[in-house]
Amino acid sequence: METSNQSLRTCSKGHQYYKSSDCPTCPTCEKERKPDSGFLALLSAPARRALEHHGITTLEQLSTYSEKEILKFHGMGPASLPKLRAALEETGLAFRR
Secondary structure (H helix, E strand, O other), X not given: XXXXXXXXXXXXXXXXXXXXXXXXXXXXXXXXXXXXXXHHHHOOHXXXXXXXHOOOOOHHHHOOOOHHHHHOOOOOOHHHHHHHHHHHHHOOOOOOO
């Protein structure tokens, strides 16, 4: 691994990892906390953290937001919307209009 512009870091759980940005997220911890099932398991880590940061952990909670509101969350990108839309549709829900 190229580490010339990366710094070695250690998270609070003792995992060591290299990062070139100021992002404090440990990749090992992030893998450990990824859900095995549910709509949050479909998302990238930044998108999942964005929803969790706003207290959105169920599809019912997600359905109270519009797509525009969700896209404003830091870490949420347009590639996540089709996955979220499909998960909502499977349960008969939709984004707020």
